[in-house]
Amino acid sequence: MEEIMKQFVEYPSDPYTSIAKWKENHKKKVIGVFPMWIPEEIIHAAGMLPVVMWRSNEAITWGYKHVPPYNCPINKSVVDDVVKGKLKFMDGMVFLRQCLQSQEVPFIVENNRPPAFEEYLYLPPIYHGDKASKDFTRDEFEKLRKRLEEFGGEEITDEKLNESINIYNKNRSLLRKLYDLRKQKPGILRGRDVLRIVWSSMLMPKEEHNKLLESLLSELEKNGYEPTKGKKVFLSGCLCIHPQLELLDMIEDLGMVIVDDDIYVGYRYFANDAEITDDPIGALMERHFIKTPVDPARGEIEVNWGKELVGKVKKLHADGIITLLTKYCPPHLCYYPDIKVELADAGIPEVLIEVEHEIISLEGIKTRLQSFKEMIGGF
Amino acid sequence: MGIEYKLNRLDTSGVGPLVDRHWRELREAKEKGQKIAWSSGPLFIYAYATPNMASHFMAGYAAYCGGRGMADEVLEAAERYGELRDTCSYHRLHTGMMAIIRKGWPISDERVVLPIPDLLIAGRFCTEMSHYMEGIHRRFGIRAVTIELPVCRKNEDRPRVEKYVTAQVKDILIPAIEEVSGSKFNEENMREIFRKWKETCIIRNKCWEFLKRKPALWTMWDYGVSIAPIFYAMGKPESHEYYVNLLAQLEERAAKNIPAVHPDGEKYRLYWDGWLPWAFLGKFIRMMGPHGAIPVTGRYPWEFFPHPEDINPEADDIVHEWIRLLYTSPNALAYHDGPWGGEEHVEKLLQDYSVDGMLFFSSKTCRLWNLGQQEIIANIERKYGIPGVVIDGDMIDSTMVSEDQIRTRIEALLETIDARRR
Incomplete structure (x- = not known):
């Protein structure tokens, strides 16, 4: 068990070195993808390793010459890493129009350290699910496929795409299984371990990750489980970035147990599969238009995030929700007041914690979490 | 002693009455049987060209409130309603105004309170422009139409994005305007x-x-x-x-x-x-x-x-x-x-x-x-x-x-x- 976890932890502990080492060993291209919607399967089918760009492991310094401090953490972090040359092991980068801020990151990248391969996808919101938006999304995915074929020198056939979708579906299915297990046996893994398992999936080849996940699940099923005492909480939000491990430790050390989440480096990443069909690009496009879990950046008005959370919490018999709001993230900022009202109307306790690139005051967060713990009935 | 510079302003006093008249007409539109659209981004022209419809423009409203010295009061209402300060101030201004209507909170200048709209048009030029529409839709159930208007990265991207935007306007926006206004879109x-x-x-x-x-x-x-x-x-x-x-x-x-x-x-x-x-x-x-x-x-x-x-x-x-x-x-x-x-x-x-x-x-x-x-x-x-x-x-x-x-x-x-x- 320990040996398996060690392997999961390796990539998130130092993604820069781990991925560069993998590249050196395998002589394959590495493509960084900006969170949250780029279909990695297309890059995988091109015989390259897609890795989801991450919040870095050091303070923003040079990046502030390019990005104002009131921009979101993932932008600041990626720009800082780029200008420092920390991402030079990436052969390519794929960006997207996901929100107002992310759409301009490639401008800074191109001005400073342009990668050998760069693509930008105008992925539309999903409000109306109209034909024009679907056709346009399909064209964007086809454009990525074509550009990767030119860059890699190999055709990306539908068969290859389906193989990749299959591998990714398997990964998602195993991660969902792990999450189901956690729901049944709260506390079976520490929050920090669950986070690193999901995060490692964004950084390492899915084939390897699948094997590790199978071994882990088998171990977890074999091992005995001692029920963890504590108030059951659901984590929500944290778009684009992973929360600090210390924050998850703090939640648990205060006597709460995380039973589920909808954070990006969590359930949101593996929630939806793409179908295996004779039109794999179409299948990826259709997945883009799935309305749940509600993604405030993707634009959705028919399904309500607050109601979705109420339903999940009730089903899990959780005691409350901890909202992790990525600082300066407008899609979440704008949605939050309505979520708060929905939760209050349903009598579900909730606390808001802002997540920045660097935690400014752990003590301040601890005080909020302690109060929340008392609110949900535990001292 | 340095030169004493002073601005020679032009006479722009004609602007005030014109602006006041626009917002007055918008406030009175419902009494005249018109429908009201709130628009963000450059798509307001389609509502504006519709005879039975009066159209608000998001940035214009912000300028109006700012010019009247009323922005802080409306922003405070938004905060009281639960909006977070890092949110776009135009967003907060609109949700603040809606909170004033919903809660019946007093406001020192009634002229900045507009009637509740019948249609929300979000030209998603700025992605945040759609978020305030979503918020108002969630709170008031008003019909919202969102049209994606991406800013182009490269010159060569422009024609295909234009084609996509045009298709959305024709397939989604014009029919919604026609349905809400009850009149055919008037090209002339x-x-x-x-x-x-x-x-x-x-x-x-x-x-x-x-x-x-x-x-x-x-x-x-x-x-x-x-x-x-x-x-x-x-x-x-x-x-x-x-x-x-x-x-x-x-x-x-x-x-x-x-x-x-x-x-x-x-x-x-x-x-x-x-x-x-x-x-x-x-x-x-x-x-x-x-x-x-x-x-x-x-x-x-x-x-x-x-x-x-x-x-x-x-x-x-x-x-x-x-x-x-x-x-x-x-x-x-x-x-x-x-x-x-x-x-x-x-x-x-x-x-x-x-x-x-x-x-x-x-x-x-x-x-x-x-x-x-x-x-x-x-x-x-x-x-x-x-x-x-x-x-x-x-x-x-x-x-x-x-x-x-x-x-x-x-x-x-x-x-x-x-x-x-x-």
Whole structure:
């Protein structure tokens, strides 16, 4: 068990070195993808390793010459890493129009350290699910496929795409299984371990990750489980970035147990599969238009995030929700007041914690979490 | 003793009544049996051209509230309702106003409270423009139509994005307007607005020529105020009259050699990037004017709206014509607003208007332009030796505007220009 976890932890502990080492060993291209919607399967089918760009492991310094401090953490972090040359092991980068801020990151990248391969996808919101938006999304995915074929020198056939979708579906299915297990046996893994398992999936080849996940699940099923005492909480939000491990430790050390989440480096990443069909690009496009879990950046008005959370919490018999709001993230900022009202109307306790690139005051967060713990009935 | 610079403002007093009339008509629209659309982004034209529909424009409302000195009060209402301060201030302004209506909270100037709309149109040029629509939809159940309007990264992207946007407008927006207004979309109405608007904008462009002169005969401050008639009275005679009068004033100044800055003209000609700080225009004028510094051009005010020479009111497909203006016309807003096209656009303005320095207004809550601004400053300074600074603030939220910090940065820019002149 320990040996398996060690392997999961390796990539998130130092993604820069781990991925560069993998590249050196395998002589394959590495493509960084900006969170949250780029279909990695297309890059995988091109015989390259897609890795989801991450919040870095050091303070923003040079990046502030390019990005104002009131921009979101993932932008600041990626720009800082780029200008420092920390991402030079990436052969390519794929960006997207996901929100107002992310759409301009490639401008800074191109001005400073342009990668050998760069693509930008105008992925539309999903409000109306109209034909024009679907056709346009399909064209964007086809454009990525074509550009990767030119860059890699190999055709990306539908068969290859389906193989990749299959591998990714398997990964998602195993991660969902792990999450189901956690729901049944709260506390079976520490929050920090669950986070690193999901995060490692964004950084390492899915084939390897699948094997590790199978071994882990088998171990977890074999091992005995001692029920963890504590108030059951659901984590929500944290778009684009992973929360600090210390924050998850703090939640648990205060006597709460995380039973589920909808954070990006969590359930949101593996929630939806793409179908295996004779039109794999179409299948990826259709997945883009799935309305749940509600993604405030993707634009959705028919399904309500607050109601979705109420339903999940009730089903899990959780005691409350901890909202992790990525600082300066407008899609979440704008949605939050309505979520708060929905939760209050349903009598579900909730606390808001802002997540920045660097935690400014752990003590301040601890005080909020302690109060929340008392609110949900535990001292 | 240094020179005592003083601004010679043009007479722009015609703007106030025109703006008041627009908002009064909007407040009274329901009584006249009209439907009301709230629009963000440049798609309001489709509602505006619909006879049974009165149209609000998001940024215009923000400017109106800011100008009336009411922004802080409405923003406070938003915060009381639960909005978070890092959220776009235009978003908070609208949700604050809706909270005032919903909760029946008192407000010191009732004129900033609008009737509840029948349709929300989000031109998702800025993605956040759609979020306030979503919020209002969730809270009031008002029908919301969102049209994706991506800012283009590369020149070659423009035609296909234009095609996509046009399809959305035809498939989603026009049918929604027709359904809500209960009337068929009137193409001839739109053409007629374009025809008259084009005439007005041609006069507006003639006025711009007087900003190119050295010394300038007016300033971007007066033009900033004069954007209103183009929006609020688009295609109406009063808009045309306003610009005829403005041009006459400028021609008189030209004949008498009266510069915009007393006594002998400006010492510093500046470029202004980003939104105009609607609620604080006076503050900015007072910070710059005594130094003999005036903005003579800027990206945002020069974009609104596409140059008249690009409009073809007789185009076969008039619905598409507006989208073409935004995407593939030479002065396309949807290209210039991104940093890629923006840099090209800024370079051209700097040359056309003989600029000495650049002020990049970076809104803390509107992130439409601010990510590329530092890059553009660095690139332009490298290429042309024109210095620039970023000033942080907000268009309407006074808690985000630090006068001392802004003054220091403006003075630093002016000192840099002086140093380079020596």
